[in-house]
Amino acid sequence: MQPAIATEALAASARRAGAVVRTGVEVIGPLLDADGALRGVRTSAGDIAADDVLIAAGPWSGEMARTLGVELPVLPRRGVVLVTTRMPHRIRHKVYDGDYVGAVGSGDGALQTSGVVESTPSGTVLIGSSRERVGFDASLRVAVLEELAAKAVRLFPFLVEANAMRSYGGFRPYLPDHLPVVGPDPRLPGLWHASGHEGAGIGLSVATADLIVAQMTGEATPLDVRPFSVARASLGLLMPGVALPTDAAGARA
Template identity: 65%
Template sequence: MATDVVIVGAGIVGAACARSLALAGASVVVLDRGAAVAGTSAHGEGNLLVSDKGPGPELVLAQESLRRWTALAQELADELGPRFPSIEHDAKGGLVVVSSDDGLAGLRDFAAGQREAGVEAVEVTADQARALESDLAPGVLGGVHYPQDAQVQPVAAAEALLASARRAGAVVRTGVEVTGPLLGADGRLAGVTTTRGDVAAGAVLVAAGPWSADVAERLGSWVPVRPRRGVVLVTTPMPQRIHHKVYDGDYFAATQSAGAELQTSAVIESTRGGTVLIGSSREQVGFDERFRAEVLAQMARRAVAVFPFLAETNVMRSYLGFRPYMPDHLPVIGADPALPGLWFATGHEGAGVGLAPATGDLIAAALLGTEPAVDPSPYAADRPTLQTLRPTPHVSDVQVPRGTWGSDTSESDPEGARS
């Protein structure tokens, strides 16, 4: 008997989609080639941000997801009970700081546009910034405070979403690799072949983070998701001295850049365990897992420029992951235009944790024919900014793809599913 939806990817986006669909009454099977929540979702910081998004579709999705996360924190706690780990939802707020007059002017303009779009963006003077974060560098001239920014523990949050989906009837199967498509007589995608047998389904949803392009190719389709590597430094535990998510004014430009070269900015925050997480870096190097001292050094220098006391702090470890990068900086959420039965929820880059709830709700609304909370059209797979990138098919092309998904093993990025 066919399931309604098979989801490829058990990271936080796949988990959110599974929960939304299962709670709406759909039968769901989630597949992952590795362990659940072992990829991108396990290697991020759990940020729920509006501060790094300018007016437009990504901000709309973030605002809806931020609202949903506030409700989800209580919903999941009520559903799963006190024995399940807390998702550690923390409305800590964000603080963007700058140390130049030009940077301050640019930040003011950016925040003004965000306020028009409904973001709480409060300009602060140097003294007001230090009232929020007393250890800021003397050179900080001011910034913008974002009270709406929040954080969750990403692994706990994803596991909680999966547990909730299971309670609603979803089945999660790990160690199962998708190898190809099941096609109906009419050419419609009717499920997937896997290393553990066929799985028939009314719809197939690819939520495999930075590996989504390979999964799509195996199924006979295409999506222009590429891995974008990032690194995080983790300090030894200390008494809490950083109370918000604090980053420099270069962070937004780095998130929106299209360059493959190394880009770094200061992103600094404390955890409940007393460690400090230091980011961020971005570079497109495929699934290369090798650490580079240059990247770590740049990140450390930028962090010390914001909080000088960190120069005397020990780093106990670092980790890297791969974000699912899209050329137009918007996720793909919706049906494949070329292969009926195939759907996508991928390409969130480093914002997958923050955007997961609204993504899940959009997928459920589209598949089940209900009213979406936000306009889904900006995230469509057939939007013009993606169609110009679509490869031209050749007569010799075959239906069954030749993808290499699974040949590059790695830990992941800050979003998703190692699937």
């Protein structure tokens, strides 16, 4: 999946459904009613009233939440990918090395790399992956790309003959318990969250939207959303007077 193309397609679909997409507009604060509930946002282009406000800002969701007055420990987790020139189609499946699962589930902020190799329909090969928490530092380190290339060659020795064409990077929205937050925020009525999916966000975007819509409209959700509550104990957020969600067995999530 090409995230940029997918994003444009989703935005176009939203416009067809009546949504207004505003770019280059900064949210600068909340609009609150007399009871302290969120009823919209103040922006650099004026106030926008809304019964519900959803934060779905990826790695910037933590900053956005603080702008609206609540804490959400979403942090950027940087990763880079190396792309080869086109080559004969010899890699037919996405392949990971044994370190990948551990790196994804690690809470370590230092650099971690693991071999991930995947071919594309155009004939290029994508080589990853790296993870590190360095804020929003977007600088490129050649040493990291060299490490990824070496791990890819160990998986597929013929890649030693491949030529690198480009690299790209981004910031995954990281939460310390490695689960997203999808649902309402009991600390600020009217506020909703959909963030913290790390690298799976673009693939889970439509399913996440279904969960949010079902909760907003009072419909039954297709799965138990309690593990994704912002009030879950594993996030460690202060929730005075708020009962922590429990799973189906009665244990605190």
